[in-house]
Amino acid sequence: MPEPLLQLTNVTRSFGGIRALNDVSCDIPKGRVVGIIGPNGAGKTTIFNVITGAYQASAGDVYFEGQQITSLLPYQIARTGIARTFQNIRLFAGMTVWEHLLVAQPHTDATWRRLLPTRWADPAAREKAEKALVTFGLENVRDRIAQSLPYGIQRKVEMARALTAGPKLLLLDEPVAGMNHDEAHELRLLLIELCKDGLTILLIEHDMTFVMNLCHYLYVLDFGQMIAKGDPASVRTNPAVLDAYLGGED
Numbered sequence: 001m002p003e004p005l006l007q008l009t010n011v012t013r014s015f016g017g018i019r020a021l022n023d024v025s026c027d028i029p030k031g032r033v034v035g036i037i038g039p040n041g042a043g044k045t046t047i048f049n050v051i052t053g054a055y056q057a058s059a060g061d062v063y064f065e066g067q068q069i070t071s072l073l074p075y076q077i078a079r080t081g082i083a084r085t086f087q088n089i090r091l092f093a094g095m096t097v098w099e100h101l102l103v104a105q106p107h108t109d110a111t112w113r114r115l116l117p118t119r120w121a122d123p124a125a126r127e128k129a130e131k132a133l134v135t136f137g138l139e140n141v142r143d144r145i146a147q148s149l150p151y152g153i154q155r156k157v158e159m160a161r162a163l164t165a166g167p168k169l170l171l172l173d174e175p176v177a178g179m180n181h182d183e184a185h186e187l188r189l190l191l192i193e194l195c196k197d198g199l200t201i202l203l204i205e206h207d208m209t210f211v212m213n214l215c216h217y218l219y220v221l222d223f224g225q226m227i228a229k230g231d232p233a234s235v236r237t238n239p240a241v242l243d244a245y246l247g248g249e250d
């Protein structure tokens with residue numbers, strides 16, 4: 001197993017009386033695609049929110065590249081090399097696809113340039129944006145207002161935007177929700193390629209075919225507890241997992 005890029009150790013997050021995460025530990029190895037699955041309300045998005053600093057852990061710690069990031073602010077965590085997408089797509093109103101790909105990039109350039117319209121962005125930023133555009137096959141919609149596009153394409157814009165920040169770890173919250181079968185298949189192949197290029201991916205997804213065909217490793221949450229982990233083949237037949245998914249049905 002490659003060394004862990006991200007580690008959660010005994011993380012708990014409570015909301016009043018609800019333990020959305022209860023003593024959760026996991027390792028996300030470098031260069032792998034890892035999935036978090038579990039029924040609705042299991043705590044999956046809460047894990048993303050704790051990792052990215054949107055929520056503080058009530059107990060436990062998060063380590064990224066061996067450094068504790070538990071108490072950092074969201075922008076500081078983003079700067080360490082963690083980017084995410086959201087279950088409910090969050091695109092900027094009135095902005096084109098191209099503008100989305102320029103605005104998420106960290107500023108490495110002179111202050112005066114930051115004040116200019118995005119079309120005058122520095123060449124390095126434009127190059128990165130161009131690469132993301134091509135990677136996600138968005139060339140044809142480059143100058144369209146992102147929020148006016150079909151849902152599946154909006155998801156791609158969100159992922160492309162996250163990539164332009166140059167993350168080491170990409171968190172994807174339900175990346176194929178709203179995509180048709182062909183789009184999901186294409187995305188799976190694309191994520192495999194990105195992973196081969198060195199990106200580590202942690203994703204939450206309800207589409208089991210997608211998850212089972214893509215992920216190297218899975219963690220399963222139920223009622224805030226990590227009830228199973230392992231490769232997709234072992235998780236698929238794990239009795240605790242079957243019970244969590246089917247337990248409520250007669």
Ligand SMILES: Nc1ncnc2c1ncn2[C@@H]1O[C@H](COP(=O)(O)OP(=O)(O)OP(=O)(O)O)[C@@H](O)[C@H]1O
Binds near residue numbers: 045
């Ligand atoms: N900000 C919050 N305030 C109060 N309760 C919350 C908050 N965020 C999450 N919860 C609760 O924590 C639990 C886990 O929620 P979470 O959204 O992490 O689940 P999930 O596994 O992502 O669910 P889904 O698959 O439906 O998106 C739920 O009981 C939810 O109501």
